[in-house]
Amino acid sequence: MKTRDLTELAFRNLREAILRNSLTTLGVAVGVASLVAMLSLGVGLQTLASQKLNKSGLFDAVFVSSKRGMRGDGDRPRRNDEKSAKSEPAKPLDEAARLEFEKLPNVTEAYAQIRFLTEVRFNGGSFSTNVLGMPDSARNTGSFDAITGKYFSSPTADEAILQSEFAKELNPQTAQLVGQEITLRYAQRHEPPPADPNKPKDIDDELDDMMSGGGGISIVSHDKKLRIVGIIDTDPSAGVGGFGGGRVFIPLKTVQEMHPAQGGDVGEFVRAGGSAKPTYMALTVRAKSPKNVLAIEEAIKKMGFNTFSLLDATRSLRLVFTVFDLFLGLFGSLALTVASLGIINTLVMAILERRREIGVLKALGATDRDVRSLFFAEAGAMGLVGGICGVVIGWLIGAALTWGTTLYLKRQDLPGVKISYVPWWLAAGAIAFAVIVSLVAGLYPAARAAKLNPVEALRYE
Amino acid sequence: MTTPTSDQPLIQALNVARHYQLGDSTIPAVNDISLEIRTGEFVALLGSSGSGKSTFLNLLAGLDRPTSGAIHVRGRNLAAIDPVELARYRRDTVGMVFQSFNLLPRMTLAENVELPLRLAEVDRAGRAGRVQSALEHVRLAARSRHRPAELSGGEQQRGAIARALVNRPSILFADEPTGNLDSVNGEQILLLLREIQADLNMTIIMVTHERPLAEQFASRIVTLGDGKLKSDTANAAASVHTSTATNEARP
Numbered sequence: 001m002k003t004r005d006l007t008e009l010a011f012r013n014l015r016e017a018i019l020r021n022s023l024t025t026l027g028v029a030v031g032v033a034s035l036v037a038m039l040s041l042g043v044g045l046q047t048l049a050s051q052k053l054n055k056s057g058l059f060d061a062v063f064v065s066s067k068r069g070m071r072g073d074g075d076r077p078r079r080n081d082e083k084s085a086k087s088e089p090a091k092p093l094d095e096a097a098r099l100e101f102e103k104l105p106n107v108t109e110a111y112a113q114i115r116f117l118t119e120v121r122f123n124g125g126s127f128s129t130n131v132l133g134m135p136d137s138a139r140n141t142g143s144f145d146a147i148t149g150k151y152f153s154s155p156t157a158d159e160a161i162l163q164s165e166f167a168k169e170l171n172p173q174t175a176q177l178v179g180q181e182i183t184l185r186y187a188q189r190h191e192p193p194p195a196d197p198n199k200p201k202d203i204d205d206e207l208d209d210m211m212s213g214g215g216g217i218s219i220v221s222h223d224k225k226l227r228i229v230g231i232i233d234t235d236p237s238a239g240v241g242g243f244g245g246g247r248v249f250i251p252l253k254t255v256q257e258m259h260p261a262q263g264g265d266v267g268e269f270v271r272a273g274g275s276a277k278p279t280y281m282a283l284t285v286r287a288k289s290p291k292n293v294l295a296i297e298e299a300i301k302k303m304g305f306n307t308f309s310l311l312d313a314t315r316s317l318r319l320v321f322t323v324f325d326l327f328l329g330l331f332g333s334l335a336l337t338v339a340s341l342g343i344i345n346t347l348v349m350a351i352l353e354r355r356r357e358i359g360v361l362k363a364l365g366a367t368d369r370d371v372r373s374l375f376f377a378e379a380g381a382m383g384l385v386g387g388i389c390g391v392v393i394g395w396l397i398g399a400a401l402t403w404g405t406t407l408y409l410k411r412q413d414l415p416g417v418k419i420s421y422v423p424w425w426l427a428a429g430a431i432a433f434a435v436i437v438s439l440v441a442g443l444y445p446a447a448r449a450a451k452l453n454p455v456e457a458l459r460y461e
Numbered sequence: 462m463t464t465p466t467s468d469q470p471l472i473q474a475l476n477v478a479r480h481y482q483l484g485d486s487t488i489p490a491v492n493d494i495s496l497e498i499r500t501g502e503f504v505a506l507l508g509s510s511g512s513g514k515s516t517f518l519n520l521l522a523g524l525d526r527p528t529s530g531a532i533h534v535r536g537r538n539l540a541a542i543d544p545v546e547l548a549r550y551r552r553d554t555v556g557m558v559f560q561s562f563n564l565l566p567r568m569t570l571a572e573n574v575e576l577p578l579r580l581a582e583v584d585r586a587g588r589a590g591r592v593q594s595a596l597e598h599v600r601l602a603a604r605s606r607h608r609p610a611e612l613s614g615g616e617q618q619r620g621a622i623a624r625a626l627v628n629r630p631s632i633l634f635a636d637e638p639t640g641n642l643d644s645v646n647g648e649q650i651l652l653l654l655r656e657i658q659a660d661l662n663m664t665i666i667m668v669t670h671e672r673p674l675a676e677q678f679a680s681r682i683v684t685l686g687d688g689k690l691k692s693d694t695a696n697a698a699a700s701v702h703t704s705t706a707t708n709e710a711r712p
Binding site for chain 2: 001356360
């Protein structure tokens with residue numbers, strides 16, 4: 001029999017015993033719904049955790065520092081790098097290195113981590129704090145989702161976002177700060193302009209040349225006016241190499257134009273023998289995806305820098321969620337197993353009721369395979385319809401869980417989260433699984449129906 | 462009207478036996494029957510209950526296999542072919558009509574008649590015409606959308622005959638086709654069978670326990686008793702009766 005005829009007959013047969021077949025199909029639907037609800041919860045929680053962690057910028061980032069270190073040990077290599085360091089002197093972590101990192105495959109950006117101490121002047125008061133430069137990509141990390149006010153209007157804006165605890169020091173009514181102006185007083189790294197060879201040198205110039213060997217930097221106090229555009233409650237950071245540690249946030253490009261003196265400037269100046277070339281304490285290199293992190297890390301190490309990433313933590317997280325999903329899937333499958341018993345029961349009952357019909361089909365020329373296929377198709381149809389209904393019910397359960405959780409979180413003054421998520425592969429997989437389980441459940445009844453002796457079947461009343 | 466027959470047997474049963482095992486005892490339902498049936502014959506298998514006539518019909522129709530012996534139909538031994546071949550024989554060569562009609566109750570008459578075409582994987586485009594033609598042959602075209610429960614016994618049996626004819630078989634087996642009908646409807650069904658046999662040059666083998674009907678319509682009467690062949694006689698009177706009766710039955 002052709003597949004279309006088989007399908008038509010199967011659905012017709014199912015329609016005839018509508019109540020019983022609907023209840024059996026509902027059993028499958030409940031089983032699938034439980035499976036989908038459980039797994040959607042697992043997937044949702046995993047997605048939520050992954051999104052939060054990815055947004056934190058930790059898992060797609062490689063943190064780069066110079067092998068020169070911070071302890072004034074110059075080019076002296078660390079134990080692990082002894083061999084390579086002997087052959088190749090440690091490179092400075094400067095703008096040239098940053099540009100090289102940006103050219104690496106699968107790198108979206110490489111930016112400097114610039115932090116510096118400052119004194120904030122506001123309303124006649126003076127407040128010491130830390131300033132951190134924010135790359136423009138930070139606006140997409142989710143760290144500023146709950147901002148009062150808005151994010152920077154441009155990557156070079158003279159604007160600042162304050163961390164709420166610091167903002168309270170300026171004004172307990174923090175919302176009133178938005179739109180107001182603050183002045184930063186900070187130590188600026190100042191590079192003197194190259195000396196004019198035609199200009200006659202006075203005694204001070206001669207002394208400077210003697211001390212610095214011809215180059216030099218100076219640190220001068222500088223004021224910078226910034227407009228407050230936003231207040232954030234939480235530190236948008238997240239630990240090592242993240243955006244943490246700052247209480248006043250300024251666009252990174254604005255910070256770079258301010259030339260603030262960095263902790264390593266003096267050491268680097270001395271190490272370089274009086275060169276005024278600026279270097280960075282650390283750089284963050286962002287990958288397109290966490291899976292690219294390892295290759296980027298390797299490439300940067302080969303270029304002669306120290307690297308660090310939290311990739312291993314991501315791997316552990318995936319393992320935990322895989323095991324979690326496995327258990328949820330097993331519990332969800334139990335209901336589907338019970339439903340498969342319902343299918344067996346329904347089809348065995350159908351064989352008893354339709355014994356004579358099977359006899360007629362065989363008398364009309366149906367082969368054992370035709371009869372078997374018909375019962376298979378009926379089992380498969382119940383699985384398919386049950387699977388589709390189950391996915392819808394499971395999705396609704398997940399949506400209800402998300403709605404309930406969001407409602408509860410909002411009552412606790414927390415932002416809502418989507419804890420249940422049904423990706424396409426889960427929906428398709430659940431339907432396929434329901435059909436497979438149904439077909440397996442239909443194996444015995446179908447074989448039994450196919451083996452019926454037509455003479456005995458026709459005699460059956 | 463006489464029916465042409467060929468010299469070569471269409472069906473050749475040789476020492477056919479069908480024994481059933483019931484506990485320790487063996488019941489010989491059909492015991493060493495040999496019979497030849499030629500194309501175009503209308504054979505009535507007569508006998509009392511338990512004589513083995515239905516069992517023998519089932520063997521000839523390929524619904525069952527003999528315990529011993531051979532049944533040759535067009536050169537194929539039904540006792541030796543595999544189950545799929547046997548199913549194809551039932552589908553392509555044979556039409557079956559039962560005492561209790563056996564139309565599937567959840568299908569309309571047209572869908573019941575279409576069923577053998579589905580099994581034979583006939584293209585959908587050609588099915589409707591063949592169903593319509595078969596229903597017209599049994600004068601039920603107007604009832605094609607009715608379900609069996611909405612038809613009388615006689616109509617149901619005519620529907621079953623249409624279903625048996627739709628695949629254009631060469632042999633029609635009828636197991637007590639009038640058993641569930643009153644005498645008027647029973648006679649009309651046999652008139653219809655006789656008409657079909659004449660129109661399509663079909664071989665009909667019918668089981669009945671009603672000797673008068675057999676003598677009225679069958680061209681040959683085979684009597685069975687205790688699973689054995691008791692008599693096999695030609696029935697010359699059938700054609701006269703048939704001719705008259707057919708003319709009366711036609712609308």
